[in-house]
Amino acid sequence: MLATVVDGKLTKVAGDPDNPLFKGYTCAKGRALPDIHNNPDRLLHSQKRTVGGGYAPVESGQAMDEIAATLQRLIAEFGPRSVALYLGTNGLPYPASALMANAFIRAIGSPMFFTANTIDQPGKQIALAAHGHWLGGDVNFHEADSWLLVGTNPLVSKAIGIPGQNPGQSLKAAINRGMKLIVIDPRRSQTAARAAIHLQPRPGEDAAILAGIINIVIDEKLYDREFVEENVDGFAALAEAVADFTPAHVAGRADIDEQQLVKAARLFASYGKRGGMVNAGTGANMAMHGNVVEYLCLCLTSICGRWQRAGERVTRPNTLLPAFTAKAQAHPPYEGWGYGEQLRVRGLTDAVCGMPTAALADEILLDGDGQVKALICIGGNPMAAWPDQRKTLRALENLDLLVTLDTEMSLTSRLAHYVIAPKMQMETPAMTMGSELIKYYASGTGIPAPYAQYAPRLAEPPSGSDLTEEWQFFLGLAKRMDLELWFINFFGGGGGRFMESPPIVCNFNGDTQITTEELFEKMCETSRIPLDEVRRHPHGHVFDVEAVVEVKDADCAAKLDVGNVVMLGELGRYFGEDIRVGWNDTDFPFRLIPRRHNNFMNSSGTRLATLNKGKAYNPTYMHPDSIAALGLNSGDLVTVTSPHDCIPSVIEADDSLRPDVVATHHAFGGLPSEDEEVRDRGSTVGRLIPTEVDFDPITGLPRQGNIPVRVTARSTVGEVSL
Template identity: 85%
Template sequence: MSTTTKPGICRICSAHCGVLATVVEGKLVKVTGDPDNPLFKGYTCAKGRALPEIHNNPHRLLHSQKRQPDGTYGPIGAERAMDEIATALQNLIDRYGPRSVALYLGTNGLPYPASALMANAFIRAIESPMFFTANTIDQPGKQIALAAHGHWLGGDIDFHEADSWILIGTNPLISKSIGIPGQNPAQSLKNAIDRGMKLIVIDPRRSQTAARAAVHIQPRPGEDAAILAGIINIIITEKLCDWRFLEENVDGFDELAKAVSGFTPTYVAERADIPADQLIDAARLFASYGTRGGMVNAGTGANMAMHGNLVEYLCLCLTSICGRWQRAGERVTRPNTLLPAFTAKAQAHPPYEGWGYGERLRVRGLTDAVCGMPTAALADEILLEGDGQVKALICIGGNPMAAWPDQRKTMRALESLELLVTLDTEMSLTSRLAHYVIAPMMQMETPAMTMGSELIKYYTSGTGIPAPYAQYVPRLVEPPRGSDLTEEWQFFLGLAKRMSLELWFVNFFGGGGGKFMESPPIVCNFNGDSALTTEELFEKMCATSRIPLDEVRSHPHGNIFDVEAVVEQKDPDCTAKLDVGNAYLLGELAEFLAEDFRSAHSDSAFPFRLIPRRHNNFMNSSGIALPKLNRGKPYNPTYMHPDAIAELGLESGALVTITSPHDSIPSVLEADDSLRRDVVATHHAFGGMPTEDDEVKDRGSTVGRLIPTATDYDPVTGLPRQGNIPVSVTAR
């Protein structure tokens, strides 16, 4: 029996853990942490360890599928599918123009670093502006805030060296994402607390991360902006700012001070339903504890509860008035490795245009922005007849029926398309509506490198690899015998060849939609190069890497390279400053202050607020049906405090209906005393079609059905209220 165990990279999330993969007779049978990986040191999570089950899922598509006239699906060769799709796309472009074709990129594009970039190259080649991503239904405020505030070119403070840190509406011990480094976050937090770091967590739930905090503020949902403004006000009032940093590097301080002056401890305490003394303690602890202060990061919970742009901006303002950025002479926290080298400097990159430019959508006055096109408006663009109507949609690494807000509208939109194409490993909810489903290769069947994990730092502060680390691994397993699979990026190259398009691949991520990067993007031309392999493509992508790809390859378990990168002094002629006085966002803060919050919190028809919650075993809708991951619970419960359950005369495990002002969903109650009594929580991206509610214990339910897109939305990003949702809970 042929058995091999080799180093690999898990790419389920952006952490890109180094793992060991065991293959027996050509089949992936085991994945464990790699003890010889110098960064991860044997760590991996439940999702990574389940990669064999994910690869060998009996429902996995081994051939692409085409919808038949009777609505059933039958196999179609990948090359034949590309022929037909290319012809259909060209016909639509000829009839309706390039804007009739849209592309949606979901989070499951992360495992394949070339896929998103080639998809973007394709949509630009047909001259369609309709490129949408999961970013604008998740945390688009991060890029909006960076554009308004500016970037600090010295980079982030290292979590491993900080004396204090604030996390808002995020649980990185589970999400492996923002704030605590995703490379074994539990161990990183334990080490930090053992050396004396004080963690401050703002979260309506006593999450796994909050349980380890020195201060856990447990507010009403949706009051994160009030708490941040209150902390800033206390720090300014008590003169705890870094005055020298402010004078040299920050504009707008007087405007910020005036804007937050109404957020007194008494006001914030009443509004957020928290102790005023706790707010004061958190402000003083963050501003003055220790000699090496930390930073402020907000997550999905804070961004989805409305005012996400403002929350992210106040996080940056708080960071800057306390001077919490790397200074001249200090080590660069995230030096590039597979990306080109750059020179970090102790100076600002000034604010830039963040929204209101480029393509203008036909609904709600929305435009393109640094965070991308407003995904919550895409269903409207499909349904709204007239010039510019979207007639075709290609989904890569995403499942809109489970992830987008307003599930019923999403379903009407997808069913109305003349062409819907998904690239999917199984017949997901969205693929069940598609005309073509392209079956792709999976993680261990393709080569991998950690460039994607490096790139994520341009998304926001507190993300990326906090070391000059890189890893490359070859293909570790062949596709199943008899299968017909393609790599996602090759699908777009195949379409381009058939449509006689010239593709220009621009290698960048986030950072203001390409407006800001420390180093120039890599640009490649792929005109007619259909024989290109992924290995050759990686060579092109890494042509200007700080550490040559060949050198990275020579360390199969990954390596922390000897990179002497320190922050250099400010340029003598630099006059750029960070801005904490942005008129638009401080205007939003003034409107927030003027809200009648008392009435908002006293609606007897909807007495609870629903918040999102990450799941340790799933990355959005992936893997929910796998027994190893769902452990007998393939549904998303509605978590509720046991006292609140008792007051309703219900029991944990009861079937209930969750109703918002927009719609309702079935659910299963589960007692959880980590929540406030007026808050319920559930996981995103579960559920079936709207007609499958009786299968709630087999599938869960789709939170997106509770969320309208055309009311209560952000006017810049289009992000609707996806957290802090008013709901009632009744017996079903």
């Protein structure tokens, strides 16, 4: 981006036409950075809760003193496990923040490190552990003739499948050169509207559709026999597991056209000389069976041989990460779950996706040995994001210590004992190492080029403010608690079990004088491209890296596994579910699905007029015919009720949805006592979701999509919710 700074104040942000990847593109959130930085509600001083329940400014050093002392007391009395840390998505713009937070929680000896990953798309890492990695890497979207997207809308989310640096232009160019896009989505999203084939099923049937496509590919012998024989195990088990998912069965349960399903399978498997990959998103993961959905995506990719081969360019070569040698061979499956810390509820454990965040509220509320007494939230807003909002509220109010690092008094910060005011993006240096790391969490993500960029601090913190960088807060606590920090440039449960090159490890040993710029130097000591060289290209640069996939090692016997017993066992149980019974439930005739918002990153900035355009709430989108059938009008106040709870909302007509489906954005809303402010705040979808019913036994992820609901007129704004 190009930023205009006047007298130290950020006044304008625009796309940079000289950037080789973005080429002038930026999103609404980026363009709104001046308003986000200069927001009158921004915290310029850390806050401490007063005896009367209000808040008063506190000097950041004093806050660290008091927080460190309280943590030491709790650890001495209840043990290290009594302290937990939660990392949300707003930590992503700051490369060192999450890594230093992880170093801190490990230094005190607590295993209780949680992230937003396990309430979003944890199936990606579970599936990769069960399937294995292809060391040649992903197919390049810009060269593929076909691509399949499941429950994701990358033109808005900028996340999975289509490269996020300029997704609209990338998709337009791909379609113009003849690529055929296939989309599976209950909504005719912006991405689905550009697809050659759009299957618009009932929610929750993604696994059935993928199994049906695999069945067709196998039955019609459209798979890559040579690749399967040399690089794939479990093919016979996969064929047997999907055999019952016939086109007729899948079309019936998913309510899609049978011939369109067959056409989609044939188009994906046999169109063009260079086929593409399969990627699933949040919608598919939140509807239950996300692990199986992601596993079948990998299975379909592998039996069709859709990985980079020997002699082809590496799609995502490291740049600010260490160099590695890509090879046309498999890294075998590895232990993905059931190890490490045992949670006290629902039989859950640590996993490659991280600790199960949906169980953290229970760990706070459940008395006894191991109870969580203190929680530090960095870049997250549990009251808006976690499932079961009422339980979350009870849990956060039960804590002896709740600390948030937040730019404003969010829902969660309004419950905190301390709110640490951090610096923001333009007040800190930045680099693209974090964007490279994302590729280790899922195929179809990361930077599809040897690209890197560094940006210096551009704006000064507001005059008279007392702000700290998030990573410095944790280093400050470590000094006060006499801890030695070992900083590793990868984190998240067992997520670091696979990297092509060893992670970088730095020992700080209480050095609180180091600057962010010096920390970046440490992080980039073994980078493929030296940080000094990256700095010489202020607009970002695609470096001349001749990274080519090498041939398979002569002694390599490893194979990708498409016959994992656990994953295929779940698929079998899924086949036995009579999903159609639920669709005939007159008490809950609609299914609620999640939907990304173009202008917001989860709960951030929803009250900024620049971004919300006068609509600070998250509507419940519904097909116009369904609104009319209920005797309602677009814009009416309604109550949305699930079997667990209910929320207020505002309905809005949207003919891109199936008539039996409604959709809304997660991470809006206020506290339960603020329902009457629905038009000013929106409503919290998490309140509709129980954590101990319909949850994944590996990741703990509850049903956060495909939620049975009814929609009724709301007689008054102050109508009491359950």
